[in-house]
Amino acid sequence: MNQIIDVAIVGAGVSGLYSAWRLKEDAAQRGNPLTVTVFEGSERVGGRLLSVKPPFVNDTYVELGGMRFTEAHRLMVDLAKALGLASGELPDANPDNIAYLRGQRLKMSDLTDPDRIPYVIDESLRNRESLSNLVAIAAVRSLGPAFKEVLGIDLTLETLKSVTAEDWRAVGERGSFEGKPLYETPLRYILERTLGHGAVQLLQDSLGYDCILWTWSAADGFPFNLTDIGSAVRHMHLVEGFSAFPRRLQEKALALGVDVQLSTRVKSVEDTLLSDGTTGIAFTTVGLDGVETPHLARKLILAMPRRAIELLDRKGPLFDSRGAGFKSLLESVSPVPLFKIALCYENCWWEKVVGGGSNGKSVTDLPMRQVYYWKVNPDDQQGVVLMYDGGLTKSYWEQLDNVEGPKQQVKLAGRKEGVELWADYAAPSRLIFEAHRQLLELHGLPESEVPPPYAAACRSWARDPYGGGAHWWNIGVRSYEVAEKILQPIEGCPIFICGEAYSHEQGWVEGALNTSEAMLQRHFGLPGIRDTNLL
Numbered sequence: 324m325n326q327i328i329d330v331a332i333v334g335a336g337v338s339g340l341y342s343a344w345r346l347k348e349d350a351a352q353r354g355n356p357l358t359v360t361v362f363e364g365s366e367r368v369g370g371r372l373l374s375v376k377p378p379f380v381n382d383t384y385v386e387l388g389g390m391r392f393t394e395a396h397r398l399m400v401d402l403a404k405a406l407g408l409a410s411g412e413l414p415d416a417n418p419d420n421i422a423y424l425r426g427q428r429l430k431m432s433d434l435t436d437p438d439r440i441p442y443v444i445d446e447s448l449r450n451r452e453s454l455s456n457l458v459a460i461a462a463v464r465s466l467g468p469a470f471k472e473v474l475g476i477d478l479t480l481e482t483l484k485s486v487t488a489e490d491w492r493a494v495g496e497r498g499s500f501e502g503k504p505l506y507e508t509p510l511r512y513i514l515e516r517t518l519g520h521g522a523v524q525l526l527q528d529s530l531g532y533d534c535i536l537w538t539w540s541a542a543d544g545f546p547f548n549l550t551d552i553g554s555a556v557r558h559m560h561l562v563e564g565f566s567a568f569p570r571r572l573q574e575k576a577l578a579l580g581v582d583v584q585l586s587t588r589v590k591s592v593e594d595t596l597l598s599d600g601t602t603g604i605a606f607t608t609v610g611l612d613g614v615e616t617p618h619l620a621r622k623l624i625l626a627m628p629r630r631a632i633e634l635l636d637r638k639g640p641l642f643d644s645r646g647a648g649f650k651s652l653l654e655s656v657s658p659v660p661l662f663k664i665a666l667c668y669e670n671c672w673w674e675k676v677v678g679g680g681s682n683g684k685s686v687t688d689l690p691m692r693q694v695y696y697w698k699v700n701p702d703d704q705q706g707v708v709l710m711y712d713g714g715l716t717k718s719y720w721e722q723l724d725n726v727e728g729p730k731q732q733v734k735l736a737g738r739k740e741g742v743e744l745w746a747d748y749a750a751p752s753r754l755i756f757e758a759h760r761q762l763l764e765l766h767g768l769p770e771s772e773v774p775p776p777y778a779a780a781c782r783s784w785a786r787d788p789y790g791g792g793a794h795w796w797n798i799g800v801r802s803y804e805v806a807e808k809i810l811q812p813i814e815g816c817p818i819f820i821c822g823e824a825y826s827h828e829q830g831w832v833e834g835a836l837n838t839s840e841a842m843l844q845r846h847f848g849l850p851g852i853r854d855t856n857l858l
């Protein structure tokens with residue numbers, strides 16, 4: 324208890340490690356011997372980034388957590404370069420892949436053919452251009468008056484393309500639809516009203532995500548769906564796996580003297596008067612042996628999502644009467660239960676259906692929703708597919724995973740390190756065979772033609788301490804106000820919060836980075852990273 328840590332950071336995900344690195348780098352520039360310790364509850368760094376090495380497949384890492392970023396993610400793109408991490412394109416849309424919807428096996432390119440899609444669609448939308456721009460059409464049909472009133476812009480499909488994040492913020496905060504603020508208007512309601520149910524169903528089924536059209540208001544949901552998702556968005560990935568990004572941040576932080584303590588969960592957080600008369604933080608950690616250790620810090624950063632904060636002991640300033648307003652800030656976002664399963668096969672049998680050198684995704688309204696043909700070394704016989712379910716409440720796969728009991732044990736002599744990590748996430752057998760069955764149904768092949776996978780790994784992100792893989796702002800929330808307030812939720816109390824959950828790039832690493840930057844600049848007096856020589 325004698326040593327007071329200058330800054331204690333809870334969580335070694337991207338936001339925690341990035342904050343640690345930036346704080347220590349800035350202190351080094353100023354000749355300030357600042358002490359920074361990161362406490363991580365699990366045995367590894369990276370949080371929701373988890374790259375695993377599939378057994379007997381060379382030169383690839385499958386992403387059971389985050390997998391890609393876009394060119395619009397400027398901080399992510401520039402940091403990857405600055406940290407020396409090679410990136411490559413990760414194709415998403417491929418016209419020859421399958422859209423297996425309502426029992427019909429179409430090609431992805433058929434989704435814009437009004438005569439092929441098995442959905443009842445309004446006549447005004449039954450043409451290729453409209454069918455490829457459904458969200459944009461809904462925005463133009465509903466938000467014209469709001470854009471005119473707030474920004475003086477005549478909203479058309481053309482002018483919509485140059486609407487900036489700042490424009491969206493202004494319209495989201497001050498614009499209305501049918502006399503109600505946009506932040507109180509469900510996105511899904513506007514879509515149903517302007518496109519009709521058939522088109523909304525097509526959109527949801529063919530995107531492969533259930534959550535991104537449902538959860539939030541028009542103010543937050545429109546910008547996400549227009550700029551982050553869709554066939555026009557170019558995606559990149561890190562060649563060494565996305566986990567290399569937090570690992571590289573950790574290396575940078577360690578080199579500057581940051582202490583990173585793994586398998587050390589923070590249990591409770593309280594404020595206290597330090598010996599020099601200033602307010603500090605007293606907190607307790609628990610190790611794997613269950614032993615509790617008390618610590619003192621001048622400042623404490625919670626670099627973790629909503630559920631992880633809710634799991635802290637319900638005492639101290641966040642949870643007693645001083646935190647009355649904090650509860651509504653904390654509950655202003657909903658975690659969404661993302662689930663991924665990777666299956667390894669002896670050969671790429673799906674190429675019989677989708678063609679050689681397969682890439683990108685196929686989609687379906689079966690519970691598996693999205694299937695990515697994972698890029699592997701062409702010299703390898705084996706192939707990997709990654710299934711991705713972005714559910715609304717409980718995932719079909721999570722329920723199967725929960726009831727299954729002991730996992731299938733993959734007894735393999737791996738050719739490269741990291742195989743143990745794959746075995747840590749080995750999927751249970753019933754889940755594997757159900758995923759295999761759905762995969763065959765999607766491709767229209769009989770079980771007799773395709774032997775089952777030789778290995779499978781899965782990860783449910785609804786489990787504690789995450790609560791969900793990504794977070795969306797709730798309807799009725801003024802998200803920009805909350806995002807600012809939650810950085811230091813209780814005035815005068817040196818507890819700070821950052822991370823993807825309360826960002827404006829939710830579901831992305833970029834959100835974790837940008838909230839960390841905002842916190843460091845506003846509350847720790849750091850210059851913006853672009854004003855340093857780090858990029």
Ligand SMILES: Cc1cc2nc3c(=O)[nH]c(=O)nc-3n(C[C@H](O)[C@H](O)[C@H](O)COP(=O)(O)OP(=O)(O)OC[C@H]3O[C@@H](n4cnc5c(N)ncnc54)[C@H](O)[C@@H]3O)c2cc1C
Nearest residue numbers: 334336337338364370371389390391589792822823831832
């Ligand atoms: C399936 C899936 C797909 C995704 N796809 C993408 C994508 O393609 N591109 C993209 O950019 N992003 C994607 N994301 C989102 C991205 O992974 C996150 O935005 C980012 O990793 C979040 O970082 P963070 O620092 O905010 O939080 P986290 O990564 O959640 O880190 C929080 C850390 O805190 C630790 N912790 C929690 N409680 C405690 C405690 N009490 N004591 C100590 N430690 C604690 C956790 O163990 C964890 O390590 C995806 C996420 C998932 C799950």
